[in-house]
Amino acid sequence: MIGVTSGMAQTPQTPPALFDRALLHARQRRALAQGPESFLLDRVAEDISDRLAAVMREFHAAADLWTPGEGLTGLRGRLPSVQRIALDAAGSETLPVLPESLDLVVSALALQFVNDLPGVLAQVRRALKPDGLLLAAMIGGDSLTELRQAFAAAEAECEGGVSPRVAPFADLRDIGALLQRAGFALPVTDVDRVVVRYGDAFTLMQDLRRMGAANVLIERRRTPSRRATLLRMAEIYAERFADADGRIRATFDIIWLSGWAPDASQQQPLKPGSAKASLAEAVKKAGEI
Numbered sequence: 001m002i003g004v005t006s007g008m009a010q011t012p013q014t015p016p017a018l019f020d021r022a023l024l025h026a027r028q029r030r031a032l033a034q035g036p037e038s039f040l041l042d043r044v045a046e047d048i049s050d051r052l053a054a055v056m057r058e059f060h061a062a063a064d065l066w067t068p069g070e071g072l073t074g075l076r077g078r079l080p081s082v083q084r085i086a087l088d089a090a091g092s093e094t095l096p097v098l099p100e101s102l103d104l105v106v107s108a109l110a111l112q113f114v115n116d117l118p119g120v121l122a123q124v125r126r127a128l129k130p131d132g133l134l135l136a137a138m139i140g141g142d143s144l145t146e147l148r149q150a151f152a153a154a155e156a157e158c159e160g161g162v163s164p165r166v167a168p169f170a171d172l173r174d175i176g177a178l179l180q181r182a183g184f185a186l187p188v189t190d191v192d193r194v195v196v197r198y199g200d201a202f203t204l205m206q207d208l209r210r211m212g213a214a215n216v217l218i219e220r221r222r223t224p225s226r227r228a229t230l231l232r233m234a235e236i237y238a239e240r241f242a243d244a245d246g247r248i249r250a251t252f253d254i255i256w257l258s259g260w261a262p263d264a265s266q267q268q269p270l271k272p273g274s275a276k277a278s279l280a281e282a283v284k285k286a287g288e289i
Contacts, residue, residue: 017115018167020216021091024113028068028087028212036069037210040194040252044108044137045074047192051135051258052078052106059104063097065124065136066110068212075106082106093120097127104128107136109254112169113216121182131263134184139213140169141191141253146241150201154233163221175257184259185266192254197247201234204250 031037052059052075062082064071071084082104085095093116105124114120124134148166155162170178172189179187198204208214242248260266 015116015118017218019091019113019115020218021087021093021113021115022089023091024212024216025087025089025091027209027214027216031210031212032069034210036212037207038069039196040211040254041067041069041109043194044254045072047256048072048106048108048135048137049075049078051256055133059133061102061129062104062106063102063127065095065105065107067106067108068110072106072108079104095120095123095127097123099126100129100132102127102129103132105132105134105136107134107138109137109139111136111138112140112167117170118178118181121178121184125182125184125259125261128261130261131265132261133258134260135256135258137192137254137256138170138175139252140175140255141171141193142251143169143253145251146237146249147201147204150233150237150240153236154229158226158229158232164217164219165215167215167217169253170255172255175255179257179259182259183262185262187257187259189258190256192256194252194254196250196252197243198250199247201237201248202230204248 059079060081062079064075064082064084066085066087068087071086072082075082085097087110093114105128111117111120121134128134144166151165152162172191176187176189179189196204198207205214237248238246
């Protein structure tokens with residue numbers, strides 16, 4: 001069972017909150033009760049299983065961090081002892097884990113809604129034993145760029161201003177830098193772009209609600225959207241992002257991140273000046289061939 005820490009170190013400066021994580025918790029629970037849309041989560045869960053299969057070691061103390069829905073239930077065959085850290089009703093970002101108590105942390109489609117991602121990654125790093133692994137997937141990059149552009153154009157045209165509709169997403173380079181900042185060794189990031197086609201923008205928005213991923217920005221508009229704005233948004237979406245058959249495209253960039261808690265057994269970079277071969281000599285010899 002995962003222990004509860006006391007007196008966990010806080011980050012020196014708390015970043016401004018972007019997300020209402022209590023609302024996120026409520027919407028995820030409602031989506032689960034109404035019947036969730038899980039095609040993205042299913043894809044990520046399968047990929048996590050494949051990526052773990054390529055790691056030639058066993059994990060005996062694993063945790064699933066904030067994965068929505070039923071969590072990564074498909075991993076139980078490989079990780080029978082995996083513990084789930086569920087998002088609580090208050091949306092707390094303090095992890096209930098002891099230092100160096102885990103050898104694996106996995107997370108699927110959850111970290112994009114974290115207010116203090118550097119702080120959470122630092123907590124995960126402290127929770128991992130030496131040579132422990134973090135493997136996570138989060139929405140990022142250009143995800144939902146079509147919806148963002150269509151809403152911005154419609155609101156500018158119909159209402160004379162733009163309100164926050166789609167969350168800002170981190171890009172691949174940002175995530176790699178955050179892994180290094182948190183102290184992970186051998187950090188790796190890559191992106192899986194998924195383009196989903198829909199009959200119209202409203203069907204896409206319904207799927208986002210069924211994922212529990214509708215707008216939870218703190219600065220979101222608190223009044224219902226105007227019907228005219230929504231209809232114009234759907235028109236602009238279809239005008240700009242439809243294929244020849246009339247179906248629209250929606251982009252989801254799934255950013256994968258992994259890193260290891262440092263350990264003496266891991267590969268280490270060579271010290272500057274310790275190379276036994278000269279780069280200049282290698283270039284010279286190549287030119288003589």
